[in-house]
Amino acid sequence: MASIQLISKTNYAIQTVVPLPLPSTPLLAPDTIRIRSRILGLTTNLLKCAKLGAARLPGLDWYNIWPFPFATAPEPFNDPSKYCRIGAWGYSEVVESTIPSLTVGTFLYGYQPIGSVPEELKLKAVDDVPGGWVEISERRKDMVGIYNFYLETETDDENDRNRESKGWDALMQPLFCTSWMLNRFVFDWTGEESNRVHPLGVDSDLPWTKEDANLKGATVILLAASAKTGLAFAQQLRHGRPEFEQPSKIVAVGSEDSKAFTASTGWFDEIxxxxxxxxxxxxxxxxxxxxxxxxxxxxxxxxxxxxRWATALRPMCERLQVVLLGADPSFNGQIELLSLARQPGSGVTQSNAGRQWEMAREMLGARKYTDEFAAAWNAFKAEGAVKGLNLVWGRGIDGFKEGWDVLARGEGRSDVGLVYGRV
Structure with a gap:
């Protein structure tokens, strides 16, 4: 037997681990593999996906990336109208393959199933990215491309000297990618339109001008700055752009409990x-x-x-620009800024990292984009990633469930990164 996580569609705090039988038939379809999750990161971003999945946002149908086991799950968890699956970022191991060049034991980085049940992927090689694969099954054809992209890496085991590095990959690489793209493409400093991407990542009539992208001498205020994406953006503002194109001040805003940790990173002028x-x-x-x-x-x-912060800041500056990136999964009220984001000229816009990923790869080419991002990410890890942020390893799907409960109760700590092996 193996097991998977199922969560309630109406309350992400309600979850269960469901035992399921292992596949009983061999893999026969061409261009297909079976994977089993090995290392997964757990962040509040997953809770946000669990909450927003019901909205079925274009390209972000998180509930349907992995098949729902309605035929084998026990009651009442076999009802896909009430329960669902999502995924997590990290590493899986190829346990069966009909692709000659993708052998059993190979590790793949990407968006993985939460559980120990082997899952099938139908893959096509990305010609200009060595070790790159894209999932092409019918159920995932409408997903934003970043969720269908997998990168081949070496095998792994419990004593792998790169285990810590893989833990950082599972925990923070997609969040760092979001912030790297914000800094590199949305707030491009070259002034060239060909280097600039709208926060929504769409090529349309929505304007995103040189002045919109310019941060030279600006004051940047990050709400929920201790969130891992916020920390990565601050790091990129400090170390990922020319010194003369940096903001004049970077301000962190967060909870009282997070202030000391946020200050310890050294990336903020005010806390x-x-x-x-x-x-x-x-x-x-x-x-x-x-x-x-x-x-x-x-x-x-x-x-x-x-x-509240936008209202207070608006009269205090010549121009207030607001970018909405994350969401508090526990908040059920209305956010006025979301309605303003739909109004041209409001100075408020939402950010869509998945669409930015697609546009940036189109602009640079997949190979150049992959190489440039890898260089930035590896440099970030080589410098120690986030000072004061410690990886805390758990084991198995039951450990993952316990970590999920901690985050759902709002008890997660800013200085702890939850990573799970042998899921």
């Missing part, structure tokens, strides 16, 4: 709490003049903090 919104005028007007530009990026601030 504030959500309740310090009344101090925003003093923060921005310390020179007596309104700053020309303030960029407010929300990485999933609690409650309605993004609305």
């Amino acid at each position: 504030l709490g959500y309740h310090d919104v009344d101090d925003a005028p003093g923060l921005l007007l310390d020179s007596g003049n309104k700053p020309a530009k303030v960029l407010l990026v929300d990485f999933g601030a609690r409650g309605g903090a993004a609305d």
Whole structure:
């Protein structure tokens, strides 16, 4: 027997581990493999996907990436109208293959099933990316491309000297990728239109000008700055762009419990709490003049903090630009900024990392994009990733379930990264 995680479609805090039989028939279809998850990262971003999956956003149908075992799951968990599956980033091992060049024992990095049941992938090689594969099955044809991309790597075991490196890959690589693309393409510093991507990642009539992308001398305020994506963006603003194109000030806003950890990274000029919104005028007007530009990026601030901070900041600067990136999965209220994001000229826009990924790869070419990102990610890891953030390893699907419960209760710590082996 093996097992998978199932979650309630109406409440991501309700989950269960369901035992299922292993596949009883050999793999026969061409261009097909079976994989078994080996290393998975667990972040609150997965809870957000679990909550938003019901919306079936275009290209982001998280509930249907992995098949639902309605024929074999026990009652009441065999009802796909009430329960669902999502995935997690990390590594899987090829346990069966009809692709001669993709042998059993090979590890693949990408979006993996949560559980120990072997799952089938139908793959096509990416010609210009060595070791790159794309999932081409019918059920995943409409997903944003990043969820269907897998990268081949070496085999692994419990004593692998690269285990820690793979743990960082599972925990933070997709979140770092989101922030790297924001810095590299959305807030491009070259001024060339051919290097610039709209936050939504779409090639349409939506404007995203040189002035929109310019951060030189701006004040950048990050809400939920201790979120791993927020930390990665701060790191990229400091170390991923020319010094003379950096913001004049980077401000972290978060919970009181996260302030000491956030400060320890060394990437922020100011550390504030959500309740310090009344101090925003003093923060921005310390020179007596309104700053020309303030960029407010929300990485999933609690409650309605993004609305409160935007309201306080708007009269305090010549121009307020807001980018909505994350979401607090526990918040069920209305966020005014979301409605403004749909209004041209509001200065508010949403970010879609999956579409940015597609456009950036199209602009650079898949090989150049892959190589450039790999260089940035490996440099980030070589420098120690995030100072003060410690990988905490668990084991198996039961360990993953316990970690999920901790995050669902809001008890996750900013200085802890949850990674699970031998899922």
